[in-house]
Each structure stands twice: as C-alpha cells, then as structure tokens.
Amino acid sequence: MAHPKRKTSKTRRDKRRTHYKASMPALGVCSNCGATIKMHTVCDECGHYRGKLAVEKEVTA
Template identity: 40%
Template sequence: MALPKRRHSHSRTRLRRSHDALIKPGVGLCPECGEPKMRHQLCGGCGMYKGRNVIQFEEDIN
C-alpha cells in the first residue's frame, strides 16, 4: 500500500477539502398551497406535483 513520503502542507490539504462542504437542499414553495417542499418532490400538504393531484388525503372528522 502506498504511503506518502512527505507531509502535505495546510494549503494543499485545504484545497482538497474545499469540495467537501455540505450544501443546503433546494427548498421551494408549493404553488397550490404555499407550503415549503423539496424541489422535484410531491407536496406533503396538498398532494400535488407539477399541477396535478397525485394523492388524495382523507380529512379527519372529529
């Protein structure tokens, strides 16, 4: 197994790690109900995706 002969400098290590940062997920608003939702995902509030109703939610009667 290969081992480094010399130690890597701080700047070289940080250059390599510059791509390791976490990015926030893309969150948008549902055009139907205005609830925040993940992009390219079904809305959890109203069940709509791309302007069409995908899931029908049952209303709780109490």
C-alpha cells in the same frame, strides 16, 4: 500498487476535504396550497405535484 510511506495526518486529510460540505436543498412553493416544499417532490400538505393531484391525502378532523 502504490503504498504510502507515512501516515497522512488528520490535518492534511481534513485540508483536502474542505470543499466536501452539505448545501441547502432548493426550496420552492407549492402551486396548489402555497406551502414551502423541496423542489421536484410531491407536496406533503396537499399531495399535488406540478399542478396535478399525485397522492390522495386523508382528511383528519
């Protein structure tokens, strides 16, 4: 196996990792209630997914 002759500096290591960054998740609009949701997930507000009821939500008054 290869062994490094010298320690890789923090600067050199971080330059190599410049393209490792978080990106914003894709957001969409719920077709039932119009709330902003993360794509391909059940709506937190109404419990619908792709136009069908996926999760029963309790009504709190």
